[in-house]
Amino acid sequence: MREKLIKVDSHRMSNVEPFLREFIAECFQSLRKKHALSSPTVLFLDVLFENIQTVTSIKCLCQKANIDQKRLHQDFSRDMQRTPYRLLRELRVMAAMYLMCDPTRRNGTFSLNDLCQMLGYASYTPFRRAFHQTIGISPRSFLEHNEKMEMFRIFVERFHERERTKITNFRTQQYVPVKAGRPSKSMSIGTYLLVNHLLEYLRSSSFSQM
Structure with missing residues (x-):
C-alpha cells in the first residue's frame, strides 16, 4: 500500500533547517554523482528537492516536472535501484530520525503525531508503517533506544549503498558501529562531515543531561 501523503506545513518544517536541508542536499548530490541518471530521473530529483517540504504526491511532482x-517509475527504478516512493520514504524517515534525536525537540515540544504532520503523513499509522519498513522497528522504539544516534549514522551510510536491504537488527543491537574518523566508501566526504556535524550537535551537553 502506498503511503498516504498530505501537504506539509512549510513553517513547521522550517524548524528542521539548516542542518537537515543541507544534509538532504548533500544526499541528492551524492546520488546524482554515483549513478548514471536518465533525464526523467534528474528532472524528478531536482523537483523533489525544491519541493521536499511541500510534496503532496509523486503524481504532483511528475506534473511539475512535466x-x-x-x-519515471521505470527509469528511476533502473537508475536508483529504488522507486520514487521509496526514496521519498527514506528521506522522511531520515528526517524523523534526526528530529527524534534532537534534544530541543524531544523535550516535550512535539508528539509523534505532530512529527507525522511535519513529515507529510496523514496519521501515525502510515508513518509507523513506513518507519518500520525502513528501519525494522517502530518510531516509538527508536525514540526510546539508547543507541539512536549510532542508528542514525548507520542509516545514512546504508542510504548511500546500493544494497536493497532493510536495517532489521537494531532491536538486538547486532550491528557493527561505524569507526570514528573513517568515512564509508559509499559515502561522500561532504555527507560524512555533515553526519558528524549532526552527531556532535546531538551529543551536546544539553542532550547528555536529558
Missing part, C-alpha cells in the same frame, strides 16, 4: 509517471 514527466510521464509511468516512464
Whole structure:
C-alpha cells in the first residue's frame, strides 16, 4: 500500500533547517554523482528537492516536472535501484530520525503525531508503517533506544549503498558501529562531515543531561 501523503506545513518544517536541508542536499548530490541518471530521473530529483517540504504526491511532482509517471517509475527504478516512493520514504524517515534525536525537540515540544504532520503523513499509522519498513522497528522504539544516534549514522551510510536491504537488527543491537574518523566508501566526504556535524550537535551537553 502506498503511503498516504498530505501537504506539509512549510513553517513547521522550517524548524528542521539548516542542518537537515543541507544534509538532504548533500544526499541528492551524492546520488546524482554515483549513478548514471536518465533525464526523467534528474528532472524528478531536482523537483523533489525544491519541493521536499511541500510534496503532496509523486503524481504532483511528475506534473511539475512535466514527466510521464509511468516512464519515471521505470527509469528511476533502473537508475536508483529504488522507486520514487521509496526514496521519498527514506528521506522522511531520515528526517524523523534526526528530529527524534534532537534534544530541543524531544523535550516535550512535539508528539509523534505532530512529527507525522511535519513529515507529510496523514496519521501515525502510515508513518509507523513506513518507519518500520525502513528501519525494522517502530518510531516509538527508536525514540526510546539508547543507541539512536549510532542508528542514525548507520542509516545514512546504508542510504548511500546500493544494497536493497532493510536495517532489521537494531532491536538486538547486532550491528557493527561505524569507526570514528573513517568515512564509508559509499559515502561522500561532504555527507560524512555533515553526519558528524549532526552527531556532535546531538551529543551536546544539553542532550547528555536529558
